[in-house]
Amino acid sequence: MTDAPTSPAAPPSRFSPLDAVHRAAGATFTDFAGWQMPVRYSSDLAEHHAVRSAAGLFDLSHMAEFRVSGPEAAAFLDHALAGLLSATTIGQAKYSLLLAEQGGVIDDVVVYRLGDEEFLVVANASNREPVAAALEERRAGFDLVLTDESDETALVAVQGPASREILQRTEGFEAPGLDELRYYRSTPARFGGVPVLLARTGYTGEDGYELYLAPEHAEALWRAIETAGQPLGLVPAGLASRDTLRLEAGMPLYGHELSFETLPVQAGLGRVPALAKESFVGRDALVAGPPEGAPVLVGLVAEGRRAARAGYEVFPIDGGADAPPAGLVTSGALSPTLGHPIALAYVDPRLAAEGTEVTVDIRGTRLAFRTTTLPFYRRKKD
Amino acid sequence: MPENTELRYTAEHEWVLVEGSVATIGITAYAAAQLGDIVYLDLPDAGTEVAGGSIVGEIESTKSVGELFAPVDGTVVEKNEAVESSPELVNSDPLGEGWLLKVEFTELPELLSFDEYTALIGG
Numbered sequence: 279m280t281d282a283p284t285s286p287a288a289p290p291s292r293f294s295p296l297d298a299v300h301r302a303a304g305a306t307f308t309d310f311a312g313w314q315m316p317v318r319y320s321s322d323l324a325e326h327h328a329v330r331s332a333a334g335l336f337d338l339s340h341m342a343e344f345r346v347s348g349p350e351a352a353a354f355l356d357h358a359l360a361g362l363l364s365a366t367t368i369g370q371a372k373y374s375l376l377l378a379e380q381g382g383v384i385d386d387v388v389v390y391r392l393g394d395e396e397f398l399v400v401a402n403a404s405n406r407e408p409v410a411a412a413l414e415e416r417r418a419g420f421d422l423v424l425t426d427e428s429d430e431t432a433l434v435a436v437q438g439p440a441s442r443e444i445l446q447r448t449e450g451f452e453a454p455g456l457d458e459l460r461y462y463r464s465t466p467a468r469f470g471g472v473p474v475l476l477a478r479t480g481y482t483g484e485d486g487y488e489l490y491l492a493p494e495h496a497e498a499l500w501r502a503i504e505t506a507g508q509p510l511g512l513v514p515a516g517l518a519s520r521d522t523l524r525l526e527a528g529m530p531l532y533g534h535e536l537s538f539e540t541l542p543v544q545a546g547l548g549r550v551p552a553l554a555k556e557s558f559v560g561r562d563a564l565v566a567g568p569p570e571g572a573p574v575l576v577g578l579v580a581e582g583r584r585a586a587r588a589g590y591e592v593f594p595i596d597g598g599a600d601a602p603p604a605g606l607v608t609s610g611a612l613s614p615t616l617g618h619p620i621a622l623a624y625v626d627p628r629l630a631a632e633g634t635e636v637t638v639d640i641r642g643t644r645l646a647f648r649t650t651t652l653p654f655y656r657r658k659k660d
Numbered sequence: 661m662p663e664n665t666e667l668r669y670t671a672e673h674e675w676v677l678v679e680g681s682v683a684t685i686g687i688t689a690y691a692a693a694q695l696g697d698i699v700y701l702d703l704p705d706a707g708t709e710v711a712g713g714s715i716v717g718e719i720e721s722t723k724s725v726g727e728l729f730a731p732v733d734g735t736v737v738e739k740n741e742a743v744e745s746s747p748e749l750v751n752s753d754p755l756g757e758g759w760l761l762k763v764e765f766t767e768l769p770e771l772l773s774f775d776e777y778t779a780l781i782g783g
Contacts, residue, residue, distance in 0.1 A: 317723075641718070
């Protein structure tokens with residue numbers, strides 16, 4: 279409960295361009311991939327509920343952004359990533375995977391096509407270095423410019439059903455394409471004359487937008503959105519609520535559900551790689567598939583209020599008291615929206631059928647869970 | 661609700677209010693804030709004998725699991741059933757409605773004063 283001492287070897291903490299805003303708002307901070315980021319402002323449950331019912335404002339400036347431009351940008355991404363990026367249209371966003379030769383996941387990314395020859399690849403903050411290294415290595419022979427713009431890019435997300443109305447009311451924000459912007463599409467916008475990339479994307483399972491811009495303008499944009507949003511129920515929201523929101527939406531988190539050791543098909547992402555492509559890094563391993571009996575990702579639900587958390591072991595109900603574990607929880611929480619425990623777990627494929635009864639060892643007590651289809655929560659489409 | 665200065669404290673971020681031979685126990689506002697929103701409590705039933713310094717219950721927030729330590733040797737005479745059904749009381753009123761246990765004790769160990777506890781949390 280005290281701040282960990284900074285070891286001499288540890289790199290210094292990095293701070294968001296919005297750091298002063300968060301401190302003034304009384305946020306509690308956490309170290310996330312070397313960044314000091316807001317974990318909550320007041321109540322993570324209240325922030326979670328605000329996103330489901332109205333809107334939340336997130337600072338995601340720690341995320342990593344890579345710009346790829348040039349005549350062979352699309353061909354390069356088809357080679358470097360698992361998806362068919364050359365088939366996207368300008369303004370389209372696509373969820374994709376950066377795979378190792380062995381088929382494991384180096385990172386999951388969102389790719390925005392900004393032009394015929396221009397893409398923005400957004401990666402997890404924790405994977406900035408491995409993504410940069412993999413892209414750099416794979417670009418050999420392609421005619422393009424690859425730039426790591428992470429330090430020159432701030433990212434603010436407005437998530438929740440009131441998001442569009444809030445952006446419509448945000449002073450100084452001009453986005454002619456806002457009203458027609460479809461899900462997983464982006465459009466150029468401006469804030470006080472400064473360019474903003476406006477995307478209808480997010481990681482909460484709710485409708486919402488992500489706004490990329492130069493860091494020196496992030497604070498003014500944050501304040502303008504907050505001012506416009508407060509009457510509509512918007513609150514600043516931290517990483518704690520972001521985690522419970524994405525978990526309810528059944529979205530994987532790198533380092534929990536995705537890793538270098540896990541093939542996409544095991545994580546339920548078998549449709550993300552475009553195996554129809556002749557070649558891309560990792561394709562041969564995906565065609566070969568995981569070994570027989572490799573664990574697969576499932577959703578787990580239970581009654582009561584005790585959450586299964588990352589690292590807890592899953593057991594078959596018919597295996598007897600001495601049976602070895604048949605799975606491992608990777609993320610879990612008491613779902614704020616649903617009111618019961620939810621978890622993601624890798625289990626033996628024999629336990630993966632929907633409705634299979636299992637137990638989870640919660641700090642020495644075996645509690646009943648059953649497998650379910652994902653997501654746990656799905657927003658009502660309007 | 662007791663004043664901060666009337667209370668005794670432990671290094672495990674619990675407060676103790678002594679009235680006769682009964683100690684009322686809860687967690688401090690600092691601990692509640694550090695845990696975040698509390699969503700589940702597992703408390704020992706009345707009649708349970710507890711040993712000072714041992715783990716007697718759990719306090720779960722959305723993000724983490726905290727342990728509840730018995731600050732004194734004794735017997736639980738009452739647990740706060742209201743916080744089991746409404747764990748948010750521990751966040752909203754940690755020194756009042758968010759109390760956790762009443763323990764009848766025989767001997768009171770040395771506990772921290774308000775000033776000592778404040779120094780401990782760097783206040």
